[in-house]
Amino acid sequence: MSIKGPIGPAVSHHLTSEINAANQQQAPLIIITIDTPGGLVSSLRDINQAVLASTIPIACLVYPKGARAASAGTYLLYACHISAMATATTLGAATPVQMGPSAPSPDKISPANKDEDSKNDNPSPSAMEKKILNDAIAYIRSLAQLRGRNQEWAELAVTEAATLTATEALALNVIDLIAASPLQLVTKLDGSVIELGEEKITLDLKGAVLVDKQPSWQNQFIATITNPNIAYILMIIGIYGLLLEFYSPGIGVAGITGAIALIIALYALQMLPLNYAGLALVILGIVLLITEAMVPSFGIFGVGGIAAFVVGSIFLFDTPLAQFQVSPLLIGSVAFVSLLFFVFVLGFVLRMRKRAVVSGQEAIVGANATVLADFDGQGFVSLNGERWNAISPHKFSKGDNVTVIKIDGLSLLVAKIELNTTQHKEASNGTCHH
Secondary structure (H helix, E strand, O other): OEEEOOEOHHHHHHHHHHHHHHHHHOOOOEEEEEEEOOEOHHHHHHHHHHHHHOOOOEEEEEOOOOOEEEOHHHHHHHHOOEEEEOOOOEEEOOOOHHHOOOOOOHHHOOHHHHHHHHHOOOOOOOHHHHHHHHHHHHHHHHHHHHHOOOHHHHHHHHHOOOEEEHHHHHHOOOOOEEOOOHHHHHHHHOOOEEEEOOEEEEOOOOOOOOOOOOOOHHHHHHHHHOOHHHHHHHHHHHHHHHHHHHHOOOOOHHHHHHHHHHHHHHHHHOOOOEOHHHHHHHHHHHHHHHHHHHOOOOOHHHHHHHHHHHHHHHOOEOOOOHHHOOOHHHHHHHHHHHHHHHHHHHHHHHHHHHOOOOOOHHHHOOOEEEEOOOEEEEEEEEEOOEEEEEEEEEEEOOOOEEEEEEEEOOEEEEEEOOOOHHHHHHHHOOOOOO
16 A cells, blocks of 8 residues: 555555454555655544554555655654665654744753753743644654654654654664665565564565555545535535525525535534634524625625635644645635625615516406406406406496406406506405495
């Protein structure tokens, strides 16, 4: 299996499912090639739990040349039963990114430079930052102790973002061996004794065949929808589709599309580091834009809605990793389109709803018709070029103009146009003054 790029929900799902499948098939060895700048803590811990629970050995190889196992990749390398690197690769820089560059850890402040540091007014780490840092140190040290690897350097990788090349890592007992490729790794590991839980096993890899496990279509689908930009677009499409269906009921295309998009977006968002305050601001912005479309406010609701929408979109995902944030260009584009949608499209729909009905029974009631022939009680009238049966307690002459009061089956109840409101009501009840 391969990790290429940030470690996220899709990578976690792919690796954990394949590790479980390999354990059921009792494969002699699992190899994971790594080339990653880091990733989400939740996804990393899911992978490491699967690695630690594996009943067959797992070898991690930083590969190909030029690859790196930075940040989360370093933790994964320490968790594997066998850790290896190709030449011209690196690992390290495992400081939690939530710490930020301006918050030095206590280990960085020696007694000799404490005064100098206070003169520069550099901020000390907050309680939360200390918790994050100490948790990361304890986690990587526990992995180093489990695998018998260099604990001191593991701590430096977290506290000081230390890095190593493959040769340096081998010399400091951070990795077990150097291999140029997965095939060479298999060759070198043949006959090796590996500690697996409480027992030691000897790897018999003669004649072993490498089986490349590519992500399934389900993994590829998860990788697509868990892209923050895709999840963001799906959420917006879902909300707008449901709103358009609500304000302009039709055959249901907008509503069905919106519901499907919103469900997929919610599935993706629950796997991403969602910031609920950011989501609340996005929803508030949409509500204000709807208000602007319905209630003229000289742009107050519109400006406030766009501001809340943009700020909420920026903070929608609670991570400083650029790979799991929404693109600023996308946020600006969606904000502009949203303004047009609510001010013009939704405003147009609302204005259309207030217009008089031009078809159906509602359009007939109150319309004017012309009497086709003299009648007393029942006759025929012309309405919009159509010949209708008409009933009325009045007597009419040919050419008289009448008003439709009510539709009774296929007949029209009509009255004289000069009838007042009271007479209209009485006519609709079937009574009339003589």
